[in-house]
């Protein structure tokens with residue numbers, strides 16, 4: 001490798017060092033090669049948004065983009081506006097269902113839809129979500145999901161049926177990149 005010149009390195013696909021400093025491509029004035037894809041960008045945004053959730057067991061994030069790839073709404077699973085997070089139940093297994101979160105919590109995907117500006121149409125857009133959306137939340141947009149944790153639940157099955165009948169695509173997010181490190185330092 002040391003004896004190869006820059007042209008040979010590029011021709012042989014050997015430009016393995018993708019840092020700005022080390023990359024032959026960078027030195028030759030070509031674009032930075034290791035940028036994240038649109039899918040990765042929006043799914044990372046969904047994962048970041050999920051970090052705002054107060055749910056102790058499951059944090060979900062969703063990002064809706066327009067046809068032009070403009071983010072038009074973001075949301076995470078949480079209690080409705082006006083309900084103090086500290087006063088609401090976060091349990092999942094009480095025998096008294098009123099003491100569980102499920103009747104109260106608003107899904108990430110629904111929050112993302114509610115957070116869109118009313119002038120903006122999400123029709124024809126894409127919803128990136130860290131979990132497959134339920135039947136209440138799968139509306140009008142293509143779905144790209146990270147996990148299908150509740151694939152066996154009727155809500156998920158109904159959701160897939162709805163999307164299929166409406167001819168709306170859904171697909172699982174795939175990437176070779178496993179992590180992205182961000183730092184304030």
Ligand SMILES: Nc1ccn([C@H]2C[C@H](O)[C@@H](COP(=O)(O)O)O2)c(=O)n1
Pocket residue numbers: 055057058059060076077078092101105106107108109131132133134
């Ligand atoms: N597609 C989904 C599915 C679930 N959620 C929310 C609702 C709850 O806060 C939580 C699920 O709780 P678990 O039963 O896993 O303890 O996730 C959502 O926002 N979107």
Ligand SMILES: [Zn+2]
Pocket residue numbers: 107109110133134135136137138
């Ligand atoms: Zn939902």
